[in-house]
Structure formats: C-alpha cells, structure tokens
Amino acid sequence: MKLTLWTYEGPPHVGAMRVATSMKDMHLVLHGPQGDTYADLLFTMIERRNARPPVAFSTFQAADMGADTGLLLKETIKATQERYQPQAMAVALTCTAELLQDDPEGISRALALPIPVVPLELPSYSRKENFGADETFRALVRALAKPMERTPEVSCNILGPNALGFRHRDDVVEVTKLLEGMGVTVNVVAPMGATPDDLRKLGQAHFNVLLYPETGESAARHLERTCKQPFTKTVPMGVGATRDFLAEVSKLTGLPVKADERTLRQPWWSASVDSTYLTGKRVFLFGDGTHVIAAARIAAKEVGFEVVGMGCYNREMARALRTAAAEYGVEPLITDDYLEVEKAIEAAAPELILGTQMERNIGKKLGIPCAVISAPVHVQDFPARYAPVMGFEGANVLFDSWIHPLVMGLEEHLLTMFREDFEFHDAAGASHHGGKHVERAEAPEPAAQAAPQTQVDTPAVPVVEPSGEIRWMPEAERELKKIPFFVRGKAKRNTELFAAHKGVRDITVETLYEAKAHYAR
Ligand code: SF4
Numbered sequence: 001m002k003l004t005l006w007t008y009e010g011p012p013h014v015g016a017m018r019v020a021t022s023m024k025d026m027h028l029v030l031h032g033p034q035g036d037t038y039a040d041l042l043f044t045m046i047e048r049r050n051a052r053p054p055v056a057f058s059t060f061q062a063a064d065m066g067a068d069t070g071l072l073l074k075e076t077i078k079a080t081q082e083r084y085q086p087q088a089m090a091v092a093l094t095c096t097a098e099l100l101q102d103d104p105e106g107i108s109r110a111l112a113l114p115i116p117v118v119p120l121e122l123p124s125y126s127r128k129e130n131f132g133a134d135e136t137f138r139a140l141v142r143a144l145a146k147p148m149e150r151t152p153e154v155s156c157n158i159l160g161p162n163a164l165g166f167r168h169r170d171d172v173v174e175v176t177k178l179l180e181g182m183g184v185t186v187n188v189v190a191p192m193g194a195t196p197d198d199l200r201k202l203g204q205a206h207f208n209v210l211l212y213p214e215t216g217e218s219a220a221r222h223l224e225r226t227c228k229q230p231f232t233k234t235v236p237m238g239v240g241a242t243r244d245f246l247a248e249v250s251k252l253t254g255l256p257v258k259a260d261e262r263t264l265r266q267p268w269w270s271a272s273v274d275s276t277y278l279t280g281k282r283v284f285l286f287g288d289g290t291h292v293i294a295a296a297r298i299a300a301k302e303v304g305f306e307v308v309g310m311g312c313y314n315r316e317m318a319r320a321l322r323t324a325a326a327e328y329g330v331e332p333l334i335t336d337d338y339l340e341v342e343k344a345i346e347a348a349a350p351e352l353i354l355g356t357q358m359e360r361n362i363g364k365k366l367g368i369p370c371a372v373i374s375a376p377v378h379v380q381d382f383p384a385r386y387a388p389v390m391g392f393e394g395a396n397v398l399f400d401s402w403i404h405p406l407v408m409g410l411e412e413h414l415l416t417m418f419r420e421d422f423e424f425h426d427a428a429g430a431s432h433h434g435g436k437h438v439e440r441a442e443a444p445e446p447a448a449q450a451a452p453q454t455q456v457d458t459p460a461v462p463v464v465e466p467s468g469e470i471r472w473m474p475e476a477e478r479e480l481k482k483i484p485f486f487v488r489g490k491a492k493r494n495t496e497l498f499a500a501h502k503g504v505r506d507i508t509v510e511t512l513y514e515a516k517a518h519y520a521r
Contacts, residue, residue, distance in 0.1 A: 006338045006358055008313035008376055012122035013094045014039050015132020015215075019140070020090065021053040021163040022191040026140075027086040028055045031073045031102060032094030046379050047164055056080040058097075070102040074111065081113050088116045088144065088196035090136060095124035116196070118143045128336075130214040130288070130314050133162055137191050138218035144196055147227045148203035154253050155185040157205045157223075159231070160216025161192040166291065166375040167389045168192060171211060174391035175236060179209070182249055182258050190219075203227040207252045211235065211390070213290055214314060237294035239267055239302055239395045259392075266395040270303050278403070282490065284309040284350035286333070286341055286359050287374025289317020291389075293324045295354050295373045298398060300328060309348040311335065313356075338362070349489035352406060357381075367485075369405030369430075373398075407486065408432060470499050476507045494519050 013030055020028035021043050030036065036057055043049045058076040060069050077091060091104040105119035118139050122132050137160075158175060161168035169192075176186050187205035188198045202223060208231035210220045220231040230252055236245035243259065250257045269275065283305040285292045289312040299305040311333025312321045318334045325332035333344050342362045345353060353363045353370040357377050363370030372381055373389070388394040407430040472480070483491045491512075498515035499507050 008336050008338070008356065008358065009128035009130060010039070010042075011095050011124050012127050012129060012132025012135070013092055013124065014042070015129040015134070016090065016092050016120055016122060016136040017043075017053055017055050018129070018133045018163045018165075018215075019136040019191045020055055021049070022161070023054075023194055023196070025087040025195040025197070026054060027080050027084050027089045029058070029073070029077050029080055029089060029091045030055060030094055031058045031069075031076075031092070031097035031100075031104065032060075033096045034059045034061045036094055036096075042164055046377075047382050048379070049163070053163075054084065054086070060097075069097075069100050070107055073097075073102055073104065074107050077108055077111055077113070077117065081115065081117075086115065086196075088118065088140070089113070090118045090120055090140065092120035092122050092136070093124070098122075098124050116143055128314070130316065133215040134218050134316075137162075137216060138222055140191070140196070141199055141202065141219040142222055144199040145202040145223060145227065146200070148201070150206055151185070151187060151204050153185050154183065154255060155187040155205045156207050156209050156249075157187050157202050157229075158189040158209045158211055159220050159223075160210060160212030160214070161189065162212075162215055163192070164375065165192075165212065165215070166373075166377055166381065167387060167394075168212070170386050170388035171390040171394065173386070174388040174393050175209065175211060178236065178242070178246065178259070178391050179249065181260050182246065182253075183255050184249060184253060203229075205229060207231065209249075213320075214288055214316065235290055235294055236390050237291070237394060238298035238398070239264065239392070240297060241294055242391055242395065261392060264392040264395060266302065266392075266399040269396075269399050275304070275403075278406075279304040281305050281352055281406070282308040282348070282350040283352045283354060284345050284348050285373070286311050286313070286345075286353070286355040288312055288314050289321045291374035292354075293317075293320060295398075296324055296328060298395070299354070299402075302395075303399070303402065305352070308350050309333065309344055311341065311344065342366075347493070349493050351486045352402070354402065366489075368489075369407075371402045371405055406430070469505060470496050470507060471505060472507045473509075476509050476512050479509045479512055491516070 016028055017039055020026055040053055043053045056076055058072045060072055064072060081089060091108050093104060108117040108119060120136055120139055122135065156179060158172060161172050172189055172192060179186060188194055188202055190199060190202065208220050208223055208229050210216050210231045223229045224231060232245060232248050234241055234245040234248050236242040246257045246259055283299050285295050285299065285307065292310055292312050296307050296310050300307050307328040307330055309330055310325050310328065313336040315334055321334065322332045333341065335341060338358045341359065345362055346366060350368060353359045353368055354373045355370060356372060356374050360370045360372060387397050389398055411431060480488065480492060495507060495512050495515040498518055499511055504511055
C-alpha cells in the first residue's frame with residue numbers, strides 16, 4: 001500500500017481510452033464497475049471534445065458479483081458492435097475487473113464478431129496511463145498493420161499523438177509542415193485521427209516519425225521489425241532539436257534539408273539584450289521524460305538558464321533521463337511521488353519551475369514562478385489558439401510561455417534597489433501579472449537600522465524559522481532580506497549549509513558574508 005494524494009498518471013485503462021478516443025470508427029469496451037465512466041470527463045471537459053468517448057463500460061454493481069460478470073462483458077461487447085458498427089474494437093479490464101479474472105480474450109473470441117476485437121493486457125497494479133496508451137496502440141498496430149509496398153513518393157507515418165496529449169493537436173500540424181517542407185508526404189497520423197483501416201495502411205510509408213516515445217515507441221519498434229520501417233529518434237522540440245530532426249529525416253530519405261525559418265523568432269528573442277537577465281537563472285524541470293529532456297536542452301543551450309534539477313514521473317523514460325541529467329551535472333529524480341518532487345525543488349531553490357500541473361501548485365506554495373511543459377495538465381493547457389511546442393513555431397511558443405512567469409528585467413532591478421517601495425516590493429510579485437495591490441507587510445525598521453548597537457545587545461531571538469539546529473540572528477535575518485526575493489531562498493540555503501559545515505549554530509551577518517564569499521569562489 002502507498003498513501004497517495006496526487007497521481008501524475010491515471011490507471012492504464014485511461015491510456016487505452018486515450019487511444020480509442022483519438023481514433024475514428026474504433027470502439028473500446030472496458031470491463032469495469034459502475035462509476036468508472038468518470039474518465040469520460042477528461043475528454044469532454046479538459047480536452048473539450050464535442051462527442052462522448054467511444055468507450056462502453058460493462059458497469060457491474062455489487063449485486064452482479066454473485067452472478068456471471070463475464071456474461072455482462074460479453075453482452076456489452078455484442079451490444080456495442082451492433083449499435084456503433086465500428087471497423088474494429090478493443091477490450092480491456094479496469095483495475096477492479098482485473099481482480100475478477102473474467103477473460104476478455106476468450107469472451108471476445110467466443111462471440112466471433114465480423115470485425116477484429118483486440119484484447120488488451122493492462123496490468124493495473126504495476127503499470128500506468130502512458131503504458132496503457134503505448135500498449136493499446138501497439139496491440140492495434142500488431143493486429144492490423146501488415147508489410148506493404150511503399151508509396152511511390154517519399155512518405156512517413158507520425159506515431160504517438162493521442163487524445164489528452166499535451167499540445168499533440170498542434171504539434172502534429174507543425175511537424176507535418178516541417179515534413180512537407182522537405183518533400184515528405186504524411187501517410188498516416190496515428191492514433192490521433194486514424195481509423196482501423198488507416199492502421200492497415202501504415203506499412204506503405206517509407207519511415208516513421210516517433211513524436212512521443214511514451215505513447216508510440218512500442219508500435220514504432222513493431223513496425224521496424226515487421227514492416228522494415230526505421231523511425232526517428234529525435235523529438236523536434238526546440239530549435240536545435242528541430243534542426244537535428246530535419247537532418248535525421250534527410251539521412252533516412254536522402255532528401256536535402258529544407259527548413260523554412262522565416263517565422264522562427266526564438267533565437268533572436270533569446271539573443272536580444274532584453275534577455276540578458278535570463279542568463280544563469282536557475283530552473284528545475286519535471287514532467288514526462290520526453291518533454292523534460294527536450295526542455296532541458298532548450299533551457300540550457302537556447303535560453304541560457306542553468307538547469308539545477310530535472311526528473312520524470314514515468315519510469316519507462318528513466319534511462320534516457322538519467323543520461324540527460326548527467327549532461328547538466330544534476331541528480332536525476334525518477335519518482336511519481338509529488339512530495340519527493342516538492343522536497344527536491346525546495347532543496348534546489350530554483351528561480352523558475354518548468355513542470356506539470358502539480359509543479360504549478362508546488363510553485364504556488366513555495367512562491368516560485370512556474371510554466372507548464374508536460375501532462376498532466378488542466379483545461380487551460382488545451383488552448384483554443386494554435387500553440388504547438390514542437391518545430392519552429394513551438395520554439396516561439398515556449399519562449400513566450402517560459403519567460404512570462406518571471407519578473408521582468410527592469411522590475412527585478414528596481415526591486416533590488418528600492419525594496420522599501422509601497423507598491424513594488426517582494427510580496428507584491430511581478431506587476432505584469434496583475435492581481436490585487438498588496439500592501440508591504442512590514443515597515444522598515446528605523447531603530448534597527450539607525451542603532452545597530454542596541455540590537456546587538458538585545459537577546460538574540462531567531463526571527464527566521466530555524467532550520468534544524470541552526471538559528472538566524474535578527475541582524476543576519478535583516479541582511480538576508482536585502483537579497484532580492486528570487487535568489488533569497490538559494491542564499492538562505494547556502495548560508496545554512498555553510499554554517500552546518502563550519503559547525504556554526506547562530507548565523508550572524510558575518511556568517512552570511514563568509515558564506516557568500518565561499519560560494520562565489
Ligand atoms: S476500477 Fe480502477 S479506475 Fe475504476 S474506480 Fe476502481 S480503482 Fe478507480
């Protein structure tokens with residue numbers, strides 16, 4: 001048992017639902033208890049789809065337990081086929097049904113329907129949503145795709161985009177544009193928008209573009225084996241990665257690289273003097289492996305941030321993430337426990353978090369700006385406007401959305417110089433974010449500043465929360481507050497580490513400056 005409040009991923013059958021909902025003329029039957037239809041809302045409310053997901057539930061109740069629940073599943077499969085007449089179906093168990101041990105494969109075979117019914121193996125107690133999506137897509141591709149003669153023109157399939165994917169809708173448009181610019185035709189995009197008949201045509205493409213390893217890699221590997229189609233390994237997120245991706249496509253096809261960079265603005269935006277204050281800003285990244293690895297490269301090499309922490313919640317990507325983390329000299333964090341993520345963020349004291357919806361909450365709690373780079377996400381990250389994160393327009397979008405939460409350069413400077421201002425002060429936050437006016441919490445302390453001697457004589461009371469055995473003396477705490485708030489967390493932590501290392505219990509102004517000199521070396 002594990003005490004869980006937030007989960008980064010749903011159970012694997014939600015992954016299966018994502019694949020089915022992405023597709024057309026395809027229906028999924030889930031053997032599950034009454035109430036499991038809650039997952040419909042992910043699609044109709046978060047993604048705002050205008051149709052119910054093509055998913056039918058057997059919806060057994062307590063009273064059915066004594067009877068034949070297998071029969072209920074059988075009837076649901078039959079009724080679904082008769083009512084919707086899909087080109088193919090898939091059948092899977094939810095977590096509760098996994099305990100009942102009804103056999104979806106045997107049941108669907110016994111029905112002998114005129115369409116393929118693909119049984120799915122989704123171990124709910126050991127795997128999660130991304131695995132469910134990847135495995136469902138693999139099983140469908142395995143059942144339907146066969147080796148075929150190649151198209152006369154150079155073509156590829158785009159694999160992995162699906163319902164509830166972070167910006168998948170617009171990434172597909174952007175990547176299709178990149179491919180067409182090089183003279184490559186897109187044969188099938190799957191699962192998003194594909195029918196089972198489209199999956200039957202996958203084999204005629206010359207190669208595959210794997211956009212999201214989390215949800216398409218197993219199918220890509222299967223097609224590599226059976227249809228002899230190579231697949232791309234570079235995810236085109238960020239300018240460097242997009243150029244590498246086009247070079248990879250060129251290598252696979254023999255076509256020359258052609259890139260239309262006329263509307264690519266991110267490199268100049270990052271190079272312009274207004275972005276100088278972004279240099280070295282400490283950033284912590286967390287999300288799914290693919291987005292975190294890509295975002296780290298952009299952060300470090302294209303925007304000039306310092307990566308101070310990175311991690312992912314999906315262990316399928318652990319190895320790739322570890323390799324990437326080594327490149328930036330940070331400890332990789334592989335966990336699906338948000339409390340561990342919160343602890344790691346607190347320890348790294350970054351100035352910006354790039355993460356999921358959970359990290360947005362952690363950022364709010366710790367007072368650290370955050371931008372979302374990966375699922376799980378709320379409704380606002382399924383925007384009405386065009387907002388890819390891949391390709392050249394994706395690079396533009398990422399630049400804007402990452403910089404937005406930060407205090408702007410001039411304000412940062414003013415906050416450092418005039419922190420006693422009634423309007424612009426630490427507690428007021430970035431003024432371009434609006435919000436209500438916040439009065440400065442405490443007035444300047446003239447007595448303390450005018451007569452430091454008196455203060456030294458008064459009994460030392462720790463006024464900053466003590467960290468373990470270490471105490472902050474009042475004058476040191478006042479000095480700490482002179483440090484701009486966005487770097488204060490780091491300064492506080494470093495000073496405490498320094499004090500602990502030196503065996504100092506009470507932090508004075510001298511300790512603060514000694515620590516500063518020590519870390520500046
Ligand atoms: S079957 Fe799984 S998803 Fe459905 S209610 Fe039970 S625990 Fe939740």
